[in-house]
Amino acid sequence: MENAIQDLVKVFLKSTKGKESLGKNQFQNLVKNQLSNVLSDTESKEAVNNMAQGLDANQDGKVGFEEKKIEEATS
Numbered sequence: 001m002e003n004a005i006q007d008l009v010k011v012f013l014k015s016t017k018g019k020e021s022l023g024k025n026q027f028q029n030l031v032k033n034q035l036s037n038v039l040s041d042t043e044s045k046e047a048v049n050n051m052a053q054g055l056d057a058n059q060d061g062k063v064g065f066e067e068k069k070i071e072e073a074t075s
């Protein structure tokens with residue numbers, strides 16, 4: 001489940017060429033829209049928020065290209 005979300009975020013960030021990062025709401029909408037068929041608890045804001053926080057390595061409230069996990073996954 002976490003991998004699916006990481007892939008999704010990766011693809012999104014690649015498509016914006018790193019110019020955008022995902023805030024809480026954007027992250028939530030992205031996951032909801034794209035993974036509703038994969039995730040059973042997409043409606044659970046808390047679960048999705050926890051995942052966003054897990055990816056937000058520098059804790060600025062957004063998931064962007066600067067996160068180490070994303071960086072490693074896209075390099």
Ligand SMILES: [Ca+2]
Pocket residue numbers: 056057058059060061062063064066067
């Ligand atoms: Ca961040």
